[in-house]
Amino acid sequence: MVKICCIGAGYVGGPTMAVIALKCPSIEVAVVDISTSRINAWNSDTLPIYEPGLDDVVKQCRGKNLFFSTDVEKHVQEADIVFVSVNTPTKTRGLGAGKAADLTYWESAARMIADVSKADKIVVEKSTVPVKTAEAIEKILTHNSKGIKYQILSNPEFLAEGTAIQDLFNPDRVLIGGRETPEGQKAVQALKDVYAHWVPEDRILTTNLWSAELSKLAANAFLAQRISSVNAMSALCEATGADVTQVSYAVGKDTRIGSKFLNASVGFGGSCFQKDILNLVYICECNGLPEVAEYWKQVIKINDYQKSRFVNRLVSSMFNTVSNKKIAILGFAFKKDTGDTRETPAIDVCQGLLGDKAMLSIYDPQVTEDQIQRDLTMKKFDWDHPIHLQPTSPTTVKQVSVVWDAYTATKDAHGICILTEWDEFKSLDFQKIYDNMQKPAFIFDGRNIVNVEKLREIGFVVYSIGKPLDAWIKDMPAVA
Numbered sequence: 001m002v003k004i005c006c007i008g009a010g011y012v013g014g015p016t017m018a019v020i021a022l023k024c025p026s027i028e029v030a031v032v033d034i035s036t037s038r039i040n041a042w043n044s045d046t047l048p049i050y051e052p053g054l055d056d057v058v059k060q061c062r063g064k065n066l067f068f069s070t071d072v073e074k075h076v077q078e079a080d081i082v083f084v085s086v087n088t089p090t091k092t093r094g095l096g097a098g099k100a101a102d103l104t105y106w107e108s109a110a111r112m113i114a115d116v117s118k119a120d121k122i123v124v125e126k127s128t129v130p131v132k133t134a135e136a137i138e139k140i141l142t143h144n145s146k147g148i149k150y151q152i153l154s155n156p157e158f159l160a161e162g163t164a165i166q167d168l169f170n171p172d173r174v175l176i177g178g179r180e181t182p183e184g185q186k187a188v189q190a191l192k193d194v195y196a197h198w199v200p201e202d203r204i205l206t207t208n209l210w211s212a213e214l215s216k217l218a219a220n221a222f223l224a225q226r227i228s229s230v231n232a233m234s235a236l237c238e239a240t241g242a243d244v245t246q247v248s249y250a251v252g253k254d255t256r257i258g259s260k261f262l263n264a265s266v267g268f269g270g271s272c273f274q275k276d277i278l279n280l281v282y283i284c285e286c287n288g289l290p291e292v293a294e295y296w297k298q299v300i301k302i303n304d305y306q307k308s309r310f311v312n313r314l315v316s317s318m319f320n321t322v323s324n325k326k327i328a329i330l331g332f333a334f335k336k337d338t339g340d341t342r343e344t345p346a347i348d349v350c351q352g353l354l355g356d357k358a359m360l361s362i363y364d365p366q367v368t369e370d371q372i373q374r375d376l377t378m379k380k381f382d383w384d385h386p387i388h389l390q391p392t393s394p395t396t397v398k399q400v401s402v403v404w405d406a407y408t409a410t411k412d413a414h415g416i417c418i419l420t421e422w423d424e425f426k427s428l429d430f431q432k433i434y435d436n437m438q439k440p441a442f443i444f445d446g447r448n449i450v451n452v453e454k455l456r457e458i459g460f461v462v463y464s465i466g467k468p469l470d471a472w473i474k475d476m477p478a479v480a
């Protein structure tokens with residue numbers, strides 16, 4: 001029986017391995033982590049991450065051919081194929097701080113593999129890493145190998161949170177990069193055989209190691225670039241009276257451009273887009289390509305601009321101050337159908353409003369009060385480390401209250417911000433909400449999910465990203 005071990009039981013390691021276990025009953029899969037609380041949660045009825053369909057997949061195979069364990073060394077030693085899916089945060093200190101990927105966790109995983117292995121192994125990069133990382137990993141493994149042979153493969157993950165199970169069941173492509181030697185190709189074939197249990201062969205792409213590593217960074221950069229492009233247009237739409245939804249529909253109808261991923265928003269979030277682009281920028285700079293680095297940096301600059309533009313629009317519309325005003329925040333996760341808040345635009349928006357002394361009442365169906373308080377007090381990039389290494393007792397922000405439904409959040413509020421596109425926000429009783437708010441009642445939709453005309457009829461002053469401006473707002477120009 002082929003044995004797989006995955007180091008890192010996070011958003012990628014957990015769902016990816018659960019799907020491999022489900023689709024390959026003949027393979028034994030162990031997912032290991034240094035975080036005991038994470039592993040305990042994977043073994044409980046309340047999984048550590050919220051992902052539609054995940055519970056069902058885990059329940060079908062856990063205890064049969066899928067195991068979650070903190071006994072990292074035992075499972076690594078027994079495995080034929082070791083996936084590494086650990087954190088690769090942005091460095092906060094030293095060379096490349098604020099841009100380069102911090103490979104501390106990757107390196108310690110590689111050294112541990114070298115220490116405990118007693119037989120040849122295939123080591124698979126599942127984490128997103130800088131191009132050429134495989135070379136460094138290879139050096140660590142071979143210099144500590146005690147005669148054991150390792151083949152390093154790059155097999156980046158393209159799943160998106162909220163649709164992870166769907167994406168894993170039916171991926172656009174699986175990418176496998178390996179050495180162009182007979183041993184390298186044999187390893188590529190072994191991993192191909194795993195995916196071939198459910199992925200059609202023409203969707204399994206094989207490349208050299210460096211192309212696979214770089215394709216992952218490139219794919220995330222291209223995706224984020226589309227959002228920054230449409231968000232840049234949204235600012236121009238507001239200035240000219242065009243409607244960004246109509247513009248992106250018309251643009252996306254060109255089959256060369258395509259309609260997906262063109263929704264204007266308060267900004268993209270998530271653990272990877274910013275981190276991976278910063279990493280790409282750093283790699284370009286290190287390779288003497290400052291113009292290319294500058295080009296990609298702009299994607300992040302526009303994203304930051306979009307978030308601060310939103311805050312400025314809100315404050316300027318509300319008589320240029322939100323001091324002591326209650327602002328309801330609907331949605332805190334970085335997108336719907338996940339409880340993940342890593343790099344969510346809600347953090348920047350809330351911090352901007354708190355900077356202007358607002359009182360925030362926050363509701364998100366999947367994010368806990370503890371998480372929100374941590375996010376609003378943690379330093380930039382501190383969140384992307386194993387849980388037990390994160391600051392334990394952050395201070396709480398007193399002007400923030402976290403509530404458990406949208407009606408409580410909006411009661412007596414001066415304004416509402418919609419920051420995550422949860423489906424339940426589309427069917428709220430806005431007349432009831434309006435009746436219970438201070439007047440004039442403002443609503444700032446950072447996800448373009450509300451019916452602007454209907455809300456204006458009720459009496460709201462409405463701001464919707466990239467849409468023709470309310471007469472009220474037009475008279476109060478915001479400076480970004």
Ligand SMILES: NC(=O)C1=CN([C@@H]2O[C@H](COP(=O)(O)OP(=O)(O)OC[C@H]3O[C@@H](n4cnc5c(N)ncnc54)[C@H](O)[C@@H]3O)[C@@H](O)[C@H]2O)C=CC1
Binds near residue numbers: 008386
């Ligand atoms: N979250 C996502 O949607 C995607 C993430 N990625 C990439 O996958 C990688 C992992 O991301 P996530 O799963 O989101 O991170 P995560 O933070 O959810 O999970 C990483 C896990 O690795 C564990 N870990 C760290 N060092 C370890 C070690 N030496 N031994 C054992 N366990 C260790 C941590 O405790 C943590 O539970 C990152 O490189 C990320 O860029 C790629 C595609 C999608």
Ligand SMILES: O=C(O)[C@H]1O[C@H](OP(=O)(O)OP(=O)(O)OC[C@H]2O[C@@H](n3ccc(=O)[nH]c3=O)[C@H](O)[C@@H]2O)[C@H](O)[C@@H](O)[C@@H]1O
Binds near residue numbers: 263
């Ligand atoms: O490497 C990763 O971590 C993953 O990053 C993204 O997945 P994810 O961040 O989970 O979610 P997305 O659906 O890409 O959304 C990212 C952010 O962009 C925003 N977004 C997305 C699409 C859009 O049209 N407009 C927009 O503002 C979302 O609200 C969210 O804040 C990619 O889509 C995945 O392919 C990739 O594997």
